[in-house]
Amino acid sequence: MMRDLRTKFDGYKPYINGSSQMKRASVLVPIVEKSGEEYILFEVRSKNLKHQPNEISFPGGKIEADEQPIDAVLRETYEELGTNQSNIELVSELDLIITPFNYIVHPFLGYIHEDIDLSMSNDEVDHCFLVPLKYLLQNPPHEFINTLEVNPDKDIPSNYLPCDDYKFLGGKSTVLFYQYDGYVIWGMTAKILQNFLNVLSE
Numbered sequence: 001m002m003r004d005l006r007t008k009f010d011g012y013k014p015y016i017n018g019s020s021q022m023k024r025a026s027v028l029v030p031i032v033e034k035s036g037e038e039y040i041l042f043e044v045r046s047k048n049l050k051h052q053p054n055e056i057s058f059p060g061g062k063i064e065a066d067e068q069p070i071d072a073v074l075r076e077t078y079e080e081l082g083t084n085q086s087n088i089e090l091v092s093e094l095d096l097i098i099t100p101f102n103y104i105v106h107p108f109l110g111y112i113h114e115d116i117d118l119s120m121s122n123d124e125v126d127h128c129f130l131v132p133l134k135y136l137l138q139n140p141p142h143e144f145i146n147t148l149e150v151n152p153d154k155d156i157p158s159n160y161l162p163c164d165d166y167k168f169l170g171g172k173s174t175v176l177f178y179q180y181d182g183y184v185i186w187g188m189t190a191k192i193l194q195n196f197l198n199v200l201s202e
Contacts, residue, residue, distance in 0.1 A: 016096075024106070028060055030088075039131060040131050041081075041128055042128065044125070048123070057189050061079075107195070141176040142176070143177075147172055176190035176193075
């Protein structure tokens with residue numbers, strides 16, 4: 001048995017417990033240089049999308065079954081912005097983010113070495129806009145706290161739990177809002193943005 005265990009776990013790469021039941025996506029925090037200044041590019045999602053229409057996001061999307069996160073972020077950025085993959089310079093992977101909605105997101109940081117048509121529009125993107133990196137570093141987000149409650153399955157047998165009135169632990173989730181020129185950047189995009197800015201500021 002011990003020999004079988006060693007063979008089974010030889011070269012095993014740990015990931016996230018339960019990931020097989022979760023959706024996975026990759027996104028790019030895209031840096032654009034203009035006149036010696038660095039900007040972050042954001043997308044405004046198409047109003048015709050069924051999922052999160054009109055919301056602000058980073059380029060990216062679903063990781064297909066046969067893809068690695070890095071392949072997905074390059075493919076999705078190319079599809080959404082119309083840029084050639086050779087114009088995307090990946091700098092680093094950022095911290096993973098796991099949402100309460102069964103999503104694992106792999107964020108990447110990278111430069112786009114091409115002038116993107118910010119007014120471009122397609123099935124997924126209504127338009128894009130740039131925010132100076134300096135502005136985001138100097139203007140922290142507004143923070144609010146959401147309370148998360150657990151509604152246990154009513155079919156859990158009472159004898160499985162330590163006591164009849166067992167209280168499942170809830171949680172708290174920080175919600176961030178960045179504002180710039182009439183745009184509001186929030187949700188998962190804001191959390192990924194804050195993580196990048198925090199690392200940059202260290």
